[in-house]
Amino acid sequence: MSSMPERSSRQELRYFGAVTASVSHELKNVLAILNEHAGLLQDFTAMAEQGQPLDVERIRRLSATMLAQIGRGGAIVKRMNRFAHSADQERATVELGGLAALVVELFGRSAATRGVTVAVRGAQQALLIRTRPFALETLLGSLLDRLTAALPGIGTLAIELQSGAATAQISVPGLAQHAEAVAVLLASDDVKALLSVLHANADFSDARGALLITLPGDIDA
Amino acid sequence: MKPMHVLLVDDEKEFVSTLAERLALRGVEADWVTSAAEALRKIEATQYDLAVLDVKMPHVSGIELKRMLHTRCPDMQFIFMTGHGSEQDFHAGSSEAGAAYYLVKPVHIEELMRKMSAALDQGQQRP
Numbered sequence: 001m002s003s004m005p006e007r008s009s010r011q012e013l014r015y016f017g018a019v020t021a022s023v024s025h026e027l028k029n030v031l032a033i034l035n036e037h038a039g040l041l042q043d044f045t046a047m048a049e050q051g052q053p054l055d056v057e058r059i060r061r062l063s064a065t066m067l068a069q070i071g072r073g074g075a076i077v078k079r080m081n082r083f084a085h086s087a088d089q090e091r092a093t094v095e096l097g098g099l100a101a102l103v104v105e106l107f108g109r110s111a112a113t114r115g116v117t118v119a120v121r122g123a124q125q126a127l128l129i130r131t132r133p134f135a136l137e138t139l140l141g142s143l144l145d146r147l148t149a150a151l152p153g154i155g156t157l158a159i160e161l162q163s164g165a166a167t168a169q170i171s172v173p174g175l176a177q178h179a180e181a182v183a184v185l186l187a188s189d190d191v192k193a194l195l196s197v198l199h200a201n202a203d204f205s206d207a208r209g210a211l212l213i214t215l216p217g218d219i220d221a
Numbered sequence: 222m223k224p225m226h227v228l229l230v231d232d233e234k235e236f237v238s239t240l241a242e243r244l245a246l247r248g249v250e251a252d253w254v255t256s257a258a259e260a261l262r263k264i265e266a267t268q269y270d271l272a273v274l275d276v277k278m279p280h281v282s283g284i285e286l287k288r289m290l291h292t293r294c295p296d297m298q299f300i301f302m303t304g305h306g307s308e309q310d311f312h313a314g315s316s317e318a319g320a321a322y323y324l325v326k327p328v329h330i331e332e333l334m335r336k337m338s339a340a341l342d343q344g345q346q347r348p
Binding site: 025026028029031032033034035036037039040043047065069112113114115 | 233235236239240242243246277278279280304325326327328330
Protein backbone atom coordinates (compact mmCIF):
# COMPACT_ATOMS: atom_id res chain seq x y z
CA MET A 1 0.00 0.00 0.00
CA SER A 2 1.42 3.38 -1.00
CA SER A 3 1.88 6.29 1.38
CA MET A 4 -0.07 9.54 1.11
CA PRO A 5 2.90 11.47 -0.38
CA GLU A 6 3.48 8.70 -2.95
CA ARG A 7 -0.18 8.66 -3.89
CA SER A 8 -0.20 12.44 -4.10
CA SER A 9 2.87 12.45 -6.37
CA ARG A 10 1.20 9.97 -8.70
CA GLN A 11 -1.87 12.18 -8.84
CA GLU A 12 0.25 15.23 -9.59
CA LEU A 13 2.00 13.43 -12.43
CA ARG A 14 -1.32 12.22 -13.82
CA TYR A 15 -2.71 15.75 -13.67
CA PHE A 16 0.37 17.13 -15.42
CA GLY A 17 -0.15 14.59 -18.19
CA ALA A 18 -3.84 15.39 -18.53
CA VAL A 19 -3.19 19.14 -18.75
CA THR A 20 -0.38 18.65 -21.27
CA ALA A 21 -2.62 16.48 -23.45
CA SER A 22 -5.42 19.03 -23.32
CA VAL A 23 -3.08 21.91 -24.16
CA SER A 24 -1.54 20.00 -27.06
CA HIS A 25 -5.04 19.34 -28.38
CA GLU A 26 -5.86 23.02 -28.24
CA LEU A 27 -2.60 23.92 -29.96
CA LYS A 28 -3.30 21.36 -32.68
CA ASN A 29 -6.60 23.08 -33.33
CA VAL A 30 -4.83 26.43 -33.66
CA LEU A 31 -2.32 24.88 -36.07
CA ALA A 32 -5.16 23.27 -38.03
CA ILE A 33 -6.83 26.66 -38.49
CA LEU A 34 -3.56 28.30 -39.54
CA ASN A 35 -2.91 25.39 -41.91
CA GLU A 36 -6.29 25.80 -43.64
CA HIS A 37 -5.91 29.56 -43.88
CA ALA A 38 -2.38 29.32 -45.30
CA GLY A 39 -3.65 26.64 -47.68
CA LEU A 40 -6.48 28.86 -48.84
CA LEU A 41 -4.01 31.71 -49.45
CA GLN A 42 -1.97 29.30 -51.59
CA ASP A 43 -5.14 28.32 -53.46
CA PHE A 44 -5.93 31.99 -54.12
CA THR A 45 -2.35 32.63 -55.26
CA ALA A 46 -2.52 29.72 -57.70
CA MET A 47 -5.84 31.05 -59.02
CA ALA A 48 -4.37 34.54 -59.40
CA GLU A 49 -1.46 33.08 -61.39
CA GLN A 50 -4.05 31.67 -63.76
CA GLY A 51 -5.55 35.12 -64.26
CA GLN A 52 -8.36 35.15 -61.67
CA PRO A 53 -8.66 38.41 -59.72
CA LEU A 54 -7.62 38.43 -56.04
CA ASP A 55 -10.30 39.38 -53.53
CA VAL A 56 -8.31 41.77 -51.36
CA GLU A 57 -11.00 42.03 -48.68
CA ARG A 58 -11.11 38.23 -48.37
CA ILE A 59 -7.34 38.11 -47.98
CA ARG A 60 -7.50 40.83 -45.33
CA ARG A 61 -10.04 38.78 -43.37
CA LEU A 62 -7.94 35.63 -43.70
CA SER A 63 -4.85 37.37 -42.34
CA ALA A 64 -6.87 38.91 -39.49
CA THR A 65 -8.04 35.42 -38.47
CA MET A 66 -4.49 34.09 -38.70
CA LEU A 67 -3.24 36.86 -36.44
CA ALA A 68 -6.05 36.17 -33.97
CA GLN A 69 -5.15 32.47 -33.94
CA ILE A 70 -1.48 33.29 -33.36
CA GLY A 71 -2.65 35.36 -30.37
CA ARG A 72 -4.73 32.43 -29.17
CA GLY A 73 -1.74 30.09 -29.51
CA GLY A 74 0.44 32.56 -27.61
CA ALA A 75 -2.05 32.69 -24.75
CA ILE A 76 -2.20 28.88 -24.61
CA VAL A 77 1.60 28.63 -24.46
CA LYS A 78 1.76 31.35 -21.79
CA ARG A 79 -0.73 29.42 -19.61
CA MET A 80 1.20 26.20 -20.13
CA ASN A 81 4.43 27.95 -19.20
CA ARG A 82 2.95 29.31 -15.95
CA PHE A 83 1.59 25.88 -15.16
CA ALA A 84 4.92 24.14 -15.87
CA HIS A 85 6.81 26.60 -13.68
CA SER A 86 4.41 26.11 -10.81
CA ALA A 87 6.20 22.81 -10.21
CA ASP A 88 9.58 24.55 -9.82
CA GLN A 89 9.33 24.90 -6.05
CA GLU A 90 7.76 22.32 -3.82
CA ARG A 91 6.60 25.03 -1.40
CA ALA A 92 6.04 28.68 -2.26
CA THR A 93 3.89 31.69 -1.45
CA VAL A 94 1.14 32.02 -4.05
CA GLU A 95 -1.79 34.29 -4.72
CA LEU A 96 -4.75 31.95 -4.42
CA GLY A 97 -6.99 33.83 -6.87
CA GLY A 98 -4.36 33.68 -9.61
CA LEU A 99 -3.70 30.00 -8.97
CA ALA A 100 -7.42 29.13 -9.08
CA ALA A 101 -7.89 31.20 -12.25
CA LEU A 102 -5.03 29.33 -13.93
CA VAL A 103 -6.54 25.95 -13.03
CA VAL A 104 -9.93 27.08 -14.39
CA GLU A 105 -8.33 28.33 -17.64
CA LEU A 106 -6.46 25.05 -18.06
CA PHE A 107 -9.71 23.18 -17.48
CA GLY A 108 -11.49 25.36 -20.06
CA ARG A 109 -11.52 22.93 -22.94
CA SER A 110 -12.67 19.97 -20.85
CA ALA A 111 -15.35 22.18 -19.31
CA ALA A 112 -16.56 23.22 -22.76
CA THR A 113 -16.64 19.60 -23.89
CA ARG A 114 -18.90 18.82 -20.93
CA GLY A 115 -21.03 21.94 -21.44
CA VAL A 116 -19.91 23.43 -18.10
CA THR A 117 -18.83 26.98 -17.29
CA VAL A 118 -16.48 27.45 -14.33
CA ALA A 119 -15.89 30.87 -12.77
CA VAL A 120 -13.60 32.06 -9.96
CA ARG A 121 -15.14 34.55 -7.57
CA GLY A 122 -12.13 35.94 -5.84
CA ALA A 123 -11.61 37.65 -2.55
CA GLN A 124 -11.56 41.45 -2.81
CA GLN A 125 -7.86 41.54 -1.92
CA ALA A 126 -4.97 39.35 -3.01
CA LEU A 127 -5.08 36.19 -0.90
CA LEU A 128 -1.53 35.05 -0.28
CA ILE A 129 -0.81 31.64 1.19
CA ARG A 130 2.28 29.50 1.57
CA THR A 131 1.52 26.09 0.18
CA ARG A 132 2.53 23.38 -2.27
CA PRO A 133 1.42 25.11 -5.49
CA PHE A 134 1.50 22.09 -7.75
CA ALA A 135 -0.35 19.84 -5.31
CA LEU A 136 -2.99 22.54 -4.86
CA GLU A 137 -3.43 22.92 -8.63
CA THR A 138 -3.75 19.16 -8.87
CA LEU A 139 -6.37 19.10 -6.11
CA LEU A 140 -8.45 21.87 -7.71
CA GLY A 141 -8.08 20.47 -11.22
CA SER A 142 -8.98 16.95 -10.09
CA LEU A 143 -12.01 18.19 -8.17
CA LEU A 144 -13.26 20.13 -11.19
CA ASP A 145 -12.68 17.14 -13.44
CA ARG A 146 -14.41 14.68 -11.15
CA LEU A 147 -17.29 16.96 -10.21
CA THR A 148 -18.14 17.84 -13.80
CA ALA A 149 -17.84 14.19 -14.84
CA ALA A 150 -20.07 13.04 -11.97
CA LEU A 151 -22.65 15.80 -12.46
CA PRO A 152 -23.36 16.08 -16.19
CA GLY A 153 -25.54 19.04 -17.05
CA ILE A 154 -24.65 20.99 -13.92
CA GLY A 155 -24.19 24.03 -16.16
CA THR A 156 -22.16 26.41 -14.03
CA LEU A 157 -19.67 25.85 -11.22
CA ALA A 158 -18.19 28.64 -9.15
CA ILE A 159 -15.03 28.62 -7.06
CA GLU A 160 -15.21 31.14 -4.24
CA LEU A 161 -12.21 32.23 -2.20
CA GLN A 162 -12.18 33.62 1.31
CA SER A 163 -9.55 34.33 3.90
CA GLY A 164 -9.97 33.20 7.50
CA ALA A 165 -7.92 33.37 10.68
CA ALA A 166 -4.59 31.94 9.49
CA THR A 167 -6.44 29.98 6.85
CA ALA A 168 -7.82 30.31 3.35
CA GLN A 169 -11.06 28.76 2.24
CA ILE A 170 -12.05 27.56 -1.19
CA SER A 171 -15.73 26.79 -1.63
CA VAL A 172 -17.75 25.38 -4.50
CA PRO A 173 -21.40 26.34 -3.88
CA GLY A 174 -24.53 25.22 -5.70
CA LEU A 175 -24.14 21.54 -4.80
CA ALA A 176 -27.11 21.19 -2.40
CA GLN A 177 -28.67 18.51 -4.63
CA HIS A 178 -25.38 16.66 -4.99
CA ALA A 179 -24.21 16.00 -1.43
CA GLU A 180 -23.86 12.29 -2.16
CA ALA A 181 -21.62 12.86 -5.20
CA VAL A 182 -19.43 15.21 -3.16
CA ALA A 183 -19.19 12.64 -0.36
CA VAL A 184 -18.02 9.99 -2.84
CA LEU A 185 -15.47 12.44 -4.19
CA LEU A 186 -14.08 13.31 -0.77
CA ALA A 187 -13.89 9.64 0.19
CA SER A 188 -11.52 8.96 -2.69
CA ASP A 189 -8.00 7.98 -1.59
CA ASP A 190 -6.48 10.22 -4.26
CA VAL A 191 -8.28 13.30 -2.94
CA LYS A 192 -7.42 12.34 0.64
CA ALA A 193 -3.74 12.06 -0.31
CA LEU A 194 -3.69 15.52 -1.88
CA LEU A 195 -5.49 17.04 1.11
CA SER A 196 -3.00 15.34 3.40
CA VAL A 197 0.13 16.74 1.70
CA LEU A 198 -1.51 20.19 1.65
CA HIS A 199 -2.43 19.91 5.36
CA ALA A 200 -5.95 20.79 4.24
CA ASN A 201 -9.45 19.71 5.19
CA ALA A 202 -12.45 19.23 2.96
CA ASP A 203 -16.07 18.93 3.94
CA PHE A 204 -19.58 19.35 2.62
CA SER A 205 -21.61 22.15 4.22
CA ASP A 206 -25.30 21.20 4.29
CA ALA A 207 -26.18 24.74 5.32
CA ARG A 208 -24.47 26.29 2.30
CA GLY A 209 -24.85 23.37 -0.11
CA ALA A 210 -21.16 23.78 -0.79
CA LEU A 211 -17.93 21.86 -0.91
CA LEU A 212 -15.50 23.57 1.45
CA ILE A 213 -11.72 23.22 1.43
CA THR A 214 -9.74 24.84 4.20
CA LEU A 215 -6.04 25.42 3.66
CA PRO A 216 -3.47 26.65 6.17
CA GLY A 217 -2.25 30.18 5.50
CA ASP A 218 1.26 28.82 5.92
CA ILE A 219 1.89 25.13 5.35
CA ASP A 220 5.12 25.36 7.38
CA ALA A 221 3.59 27.06 10.41
CA MET B 222 -12.74 13.02 -58.41
CA LYS B 223 -16.28 11.69 -58.36
CA PRO B 224 -19.01 14.19 -57.52
CA MET B 225 -19.88 13.98 -53.86
CA HIS B 226 -21.80 15.88 -51.23
CA VAL B 227 -19.93 16.10 -47.94
CA LEU B 228 -20.90 17.26 -44.46
CA LEU B 229 -18.06 18.61 -42.30
CA VAL B 230 -18.59 18.74 -38.52
CA ASP B 231 -16.09 20.43 -36.19
CA ASP B 232 -16.59 22.82 -33.27
CA GLU B 233 -13.76 25.06 -34.54
CA LYS B 234 -15.70 27.29 -36.93
CA GLU B 235 -12.66 28.97 -38.48
CA PHE B 236 -11.22 25.56 -39.30
CA VAL B 237 -14.30 23.86 -40.68
CA SER B 238 -15.55 26.81 -42.76
CA THR B 239 -12.14 27.27 -44.41
CA LEU B 240 -11.79 23.55 -45.06
CA ALA B 241 -15.21 23.60 -46.76
CA GLU B 242 -14.11 26.53 -48.91
CA ARG B 243 -10.92 24.72 -49.96
CA LEU B 244 -12.86 21.56 -50.81
CA ALA B 245 -15.30 23.65 -52.87
CA LEU B 246 -12.35 25.03 -54.87
CA ARG B 247 -11.50 21.39 -55.64
CA GLY B 248 -15.00 20.63 -56.90
CA VAL B 249 -16.38 19.02 -53.74
CA GLU B 250 -19.77 20.21 -52.56
CA ALA B 251 -19.17 20.64 -48.83
CA ASP B 252 -21.50 21.95 -46.13
CA TRP B 253 -20.25 22.60 -42.62
CA VAL B 254 -21.70 22.77 -39.10
CA THR B 255 -20.12 23.20 -35.67
CA SER B 256 -22.14 20.78 -33.53
CA ALA B 257 -23.76 17.38 -33.53
CA ALA B 258 -27.20 18.95 -33.10
CA GLU B 259 -26.75 21.02 -36.26
CA ALA B 260 -25.48 17.96 -38.13
CA LEU B 261 -28.58 15.98 -37.20
CA ARG B 262 -30.79 18.85 -38.40
CA LYS B 263 -28.80 19.16 -41.61
CA ILE B 264 -29.28 15.55 -42.64
CA GLU B 265 -33.05 15.91 -42.32
CA ALA B 266 -33.03 18.20 -45.35
CA THR B 267 -30.01 17.06 -47.34
CA GLN B 268 -28.59 13.75 -48.44
CA TYR B 269 -24.85 13.43 -47.96
CA ASP B 270 -22.48 10.81 -49.33
CA LEU B 271 -19.93 11.31 -46.59
CA ALA B 272 -19.39 13.04 -43.26
CA VAL B 273 -16.03 14.24 -41.94
CA LEU B 274 -16.24 14.42 -38.15
CA ASP B 275 -14.04 15.87 -35.43
CA VAL B 276 -13.58 13.26 -32.70
CA LYS B 277 -13.63 15.66 -29.72
CA MET B 278 -16.59 18.00 -29.69
CA PRO B 279 -18.65 19.52 -26.86
CA HIS B 280 -21.72 17.59 -25.67
CA VAL B 281 -21.67 14.82 -28.30
CA SER B 282 -18.39 13.36 -29.53
CA GLY B 283 -17.68 12.58 -33.17
CA ILE B 284 -17.81 8.86 -32.37
CA GLU B 285 -21.29 9.18 -30.85
CA LEU B 286 -22.42 11.40 -33.72
CA LYS B 287 -21.23 8.85 -36.26
CA ARG B 288 -23.46 6.22 -34.64
CA MET B 289 -26.45 8.58 -34.74
CA LEU B 290 -25.85 9.52 -38.36
CA HIS B 291 -25.29 5.92 -39.38
CA THR B 292 -28.65 4.90 -37.88
CA ARG B 293 -30.41 7.58 -39.92
CA CYS B 294 -28.29 7.32 -43.09
CA PRO B 295 -26.90 3.78 -43.38
CA ASP B 296 -25.21 4.52 -46.73
CA MET B 297 -23.25 7.50 -45.46
CA GLN B 298 -19.45 7.05 -45.22
CA PHE B 299 -17.34 8.55 -42.44
CA ILE B 300 -13.90 10.04 -41.90
CA PHE B 301 -12.67 11.14 -38.47
CA MET B 302 -10.28 13.98 -37.67
CA THR B 303 -8.69 14.72 -34.33
CA GLY B 304 -6.37 17.26 -32.82
CA HIS B 305 -5.45 14.95 -30.01
CA GLY B 306 -3.39 12.25 -31.57
CA SER B 307 -3.63 10.21 -28.38
CA GLU B 308 -3.55 6.44 -28.41
CA GLN B 309 -6.99 6.35 -26.84
CA ASP B 310 -8.48 8.63 -29.48
CA PHE B 311 -6.71 6.81 -32.25
CA HIS B 312 -8.12 3.45 -31.17
CA ALA B 313 -11.62 4.86 -30.70
CA GLY B 314 -11.54 6.62 -34.06
CA SER B 315 -9.86 3.93 -36.07
CA SER B 316 -12.01 1.11 -34.74
CA GLU B 317 -15.14 3.11 -35.61
CA ALA B 318 -14.04 4.31 -39.01
CA GLY B 319 -11.25 1.98 -39.98
CA ALA B 320 -7.68 3.22 -39.66
CA ALA B 321 -7.70 4.24 -43.33
CA TYR B 322 -10.33 6.87 -42.63
CA TYR B 323 -8.77 8.61 -39.68
CA LEU B 324 -6.81 11.88 -39.95
CA VAL B 325 -4.75 13.79 -37.44
CA LYS B 326 -4.92 17.59 -37.54
CA PRO B 327 -3.51 19.66 -39.17
CA VAL B 328 -5.16 17.95 -42.12
CA HIS B 329 -3.43 17.74 -45.51
CA ILE B 330 -6.18 18.49 -47.97
CA GLU B 331 -4.90 16.19 -50.70
CA GLU B 332 -4.77 13.33 -48.20
CA LEU B 333 -8.33 14.14 -47.13
CA MET B 334 -9.42 14.15 -50.79
CA ARG B 335 -7.79 10.72 -51.30
CA LYS B 336 -9.46 9.30 -48.21
CA MET B 337 -12.84 10.72 -49.20
CA SER B 338 -12.53 9.03 -52.60
CA ALA B 339 -11.47 5.77 -51.03
CA ALA B 340 -14.30 5.86 -48.48
CA LEU B 341 -16.86 6.41 -51.22
CA ASP B 342 -15.39 3.62 -53.34
CA GLN B 343 -15.58 1.27 -50.38
CA GLY B 344 -19.17 2.30 -49.71
CA GLN B 345 -20.16 1.61 -53.28
CA GLN B 346 -18.64 -1.86 -53.17
CA ARG B 347 -20.89 -2.90 -50.30
CA PRO B 348 -23.83 -5.09 -51.36
